Amino acid sequence: xxxxxxxxxFSRFLLLQISLTLITIFYFDNFLIWSPEFKYEIYLNLxxxxxxxxxxxxxxxxxxxxxxxxxxxxxxxIIYSTTFYTYVNxxxxxxxxxxxxxxxxxxxxxxSYLLVSFFILRFNNLFRGNLLIFSFLIPLVLLIFxxxxxxxxxLGRSVTNETFITFNLDDSSRFRNLRIMTFRKNIGSFxxxxxKFENDIMNIVDSxxxxxxxxxxxxETSISNFSEEFxxxxxxxxxxxxxxxxxxxxxxxxxxxxxxxxxxxxxxxxNNDIQYGSKFILKRVMDIVFSFMLIIxxxxxxxxxxxxxxxxxxxxxxIKQNRVGLHGAQF
Numbered sequence: 001x002x003x004x005x006x007x008x009x010f011s012r013f014l015l016l017q018i019s020l021t022l023i024t025i026f027y028f029d030n031f032l033i034w035s036p037e038f039k040y041e042i043y044l045n046l047x048x049x050x051x052x053x054x055x056x057x058x059x060x061x062x063x064x065x066x067x068x069x070x071x072x073x074x075x076x077x078i079i080y081s082t083t084f085y086t087y088v089n090x091x092x093x094x095x096x097x098x099x100x101x102x103x104x105x106x107x108x109x110x111x112s113y114l115l116v117s118f119f120i121l122r123f124n125n126l127f128r129g130n131l132l133i134f135s136f137l138i139p140l141v142l143l144i145f146x147x148x149x150x151x152x153x154x155l156g157r158s159v160t161n162e163t164f165i166t167f168n169l170d171d172s173s174r175f176r177n178l179r180i181m182t183f184r185k186n187i188g189s190f191x192x193x194x195x196k197f198e199n200d201i202m203n204i205v206d207s208x209x210x211x212x213x214x215x216x217x218x219x220e221t222s223i224s225n226f227s228e229e230f231x232x233x234x235x236x237x238x239x240x241x242x243x244x245x246x247x248x249x250x251x252x253x254x255x256x257x258x259x260x261x262x263x264x265x266x267x268x269x270x271n272n273d274i275q276y277g278s279k280f281i282l283k284r285v286m287d288i289v290f291s292f293m294l295i296i297x298x299x300x301x302x303x304x305x306x307x308x309x310x311x312x313x314x315x316x317x318x319i320k321q322n323r324v325g326l327h328g329a330q331f
Contacts (some may be wrong), residue, residue, distance in 0.1 A: 002267065009080075016076060016145055020138060027136045027137070030067060031130040038125045039064055045122040070184040071117050075110065079142075091260050091267050101155060114138075146200035163187045164216035167201055167209055173220070175244055175262075180216065180269070187212055197223060198230040198282075205237070220244040228252040241267040 001032040033039050043064050050062055114135060118126070140199060164181060165188040175181075190210055192200035201219065217239055231253045234241050243249060245266050251257075257270035295302075306317050 012145070013080065014074060016142070017073060019145075020072045020076075020141060023137070023141065024068050025065050027130075027134055028064075032126045032134065034125060034127070041125070042121075043122055045124070046212060049121070052275075067077055067121065071114075075113055078113070079106075079109070090178070091258070091262070091269060092179050103139060103143050106142050107136065108138050110142075111135045159183045161185075163212065164218055165190065165205070165214055166218040166220070167192055167204075168220045169244070170220075175218075175220070175265075178242075180240070181218065187214070194221075194223065197221065198227060202230070202233055207314055214239060216240040216242065218242045218244070218259075222246060224248065225250050226252070233272070235263060238270045238272050240273055241269070299300035 029039070033042075045060070046057060046062050046064065046067060050057055050059070117123075160183055162184045164186060165182045166176075166186070167190050169175065169189065171189065188204075190200075190204055192204070204216060205214065217234070217237070219242070221243065222245065225244065226249070231251060235253065235255055245268070246264065248266055249268055255270060257268055259269075260267045309317050
């Protein structure tokens with residue numbers, strides 16, 4: 001594994017450790033225990049167990065918060081050391097289209113780990129109702145960190161509502177089981193000849209995009225070189241593009257893309273959709289925050305202007321108009 005990937009995984013692990021520890025300690029102190037006296041009873045239980053099994057450890061090193069942080073650390077080590085919890089790779093194979101199923105897999109593992117740990121460590125006198133809520137909270141945070149698709153769904157853009165079309169990709173191809181296609185709806189499969197390859201693809205994409213919005217274009221080809229015009233067309237589409245080829249593709253333009261080797265096929269993927277993933281999440285959060293602030297700030301003026309419009313012209317106060325947005329979509 002490259003040093004860059006190691007640093008990326010370490011930074012994600014550290015961010016998860018800090019976030020989950022802070023959430024756990026805050027929730028434990030405010031919602032799981034009745035009073036500080038009960039937390040002190042748990043501390044005495046820990047000291048008693050420490051003296052029985054680890055007498056060489058100093059009492060000053062034992063705290064309830066420290067044990068909670070240790071439980072989080074051990075749980076993250078467990079899920080990181082297996083393939084059970086890995087960050088979503090859209091170019092991996094997946095037969096399951098259900099994000100809820102992924103959540104409950106993490107939930108079952110976390111809940112069994114949490115309850116067994118609390119039982120062994122004698123964390124007594126906890127609010128059972130709040131403990132049940134807490135069992136759902138941590139898996140939710142883990143799923144959000146693992147998968148931007150989940151938080152995009154919460155903010156109004158579900159990946160299961162996105163669409164894709166394919167070119168020269170056989171219906172029985174195992175690449176149709178790639179996660180990037182499994183979660184999206186197939187609205188067209190086309191086969192084009194190598195002679196008119198580029199022109200046919202551009203014409204079909206333009207035509208189909210007018211009928212229904214396309215989010216992903218998948219192309220399988222044996223061509224190793226595209227024309228500069230065709231490359232620019234794909235780059236400027238503001239869509240996700242996946243190219244599957246048995247040969248290494250030499251590009252004329254400089255742009256960011258991912259390349260992976262699967263079953264001796266090269267998968268080249270680039271995403272210029274400005275409303276996807278972290279870009280969509282950041283834009284959506286900014287839209288919500290600034291809109292909320294501006295509504296509060298200008299609400300007196302809006303009320304006064306609405307009254308004046310009604311007094312002078314009557315209804316309607318608000319006029320509805322159709323506008324053209326991204327990819328020619330009307331809103």
